[in-house]
Amino acid sequence: MSPNEVASIWGTAERVSKNFLNEFVEFRNGISTTYSHEKILVEVGLPRTCTNIKLHNIPIFSPLKKDRLRQLLALDRSPMEDVGMIVFKDLGISITGFEDSDDSDLAMSVFSRGHWDEDFKTMTRYHR
Numbered sequence: 001m002s003p004n005e006v007a008s009i010w011g012t013a014e015r016v017s018k019n020f021l022n023e024f025v026e027f028r029n030g031i032s033t034t035y036s037h038e039k040i041l042v043e044v045g046l047p048r049t050c051t052n053i054k055l056h057n058i059p060i061f062s063p064l065k066k067d068r069l070r071q072l073l074a075l076d077r078s079p080m081e082d083v084g085m086i087v088f089k090d091l092g093i094s095i096t097g098f099e100d101s102d103d104s105d106l107a108m109s110v111f112s113r114g115h116w117d118e119d120f121k122t123m124t125r126y127h128r
Contacts, residue, residue, distance in 0.1 A: 001041040006033050032109075042115040048097075048106035055093065060108050069098045073128075080123035087116065087123065 003026065007013065013026035013033075023042070024035040032045035046053055046060075053060045058071045069086075072095070073079065076088040085096040092113065097105030 002039055003033075003035060003041075006041060036115070041112070043109050043111040045107065045109045048103060053108065055091065060095075061106055065098045065103070065106070069095075069128075079126040080120060081126040082119070082123040086126050087120075089116070089120065 003013075003024070006026070010028050010031075010033075013028055015027040017025050017027075019025050019034065023037065024039065026033045026035075030047040030049055032043075033041055034043040034045070036042045048061045051061050055072070056075060058068055060068060062068070072088060072091070072093075076090040078090065080087045080089065085094045086098065087094040092111055094109045094111065094116075096107050097103065
């Protein structure tokens with residue numbers, strides 16, 4: 001999807017910036033949409049305020065974080081970690097804040113295949 005296609009569904013972005021990879025990022029109600037250099041949507045970032053988010057019927061931002069983490073680990077047995085986040089390549093998601101006692105840092109991003117491939121080379125295997 002292009003930025004115009006996303007805007008036609010979610011409305012005009014409240015804020016626009018560039019990330020550390022110089023990719024175009026838009027923000028709407030705490031949700032971020034990241035675009036490749038070719039202006040194709042490659043990642044959607046979801047904060048904990050998105051309370052209805054589910055993956056394989058797992059409510060991502062509901063109580064009992066450790067249970068959700070175990071459920072996600074059962075779906076993808078090769079997660080990686082880097083800078084406080086756990087990345088599930090097979091599921092196409094990354095999560096953060098699931099091992100902290102404070103829920104304020106809970107977040108999830110959904111990414112397109114290939115978007116993080118270079119980053120996987122520097123990540124380490126996740127061990128709980």
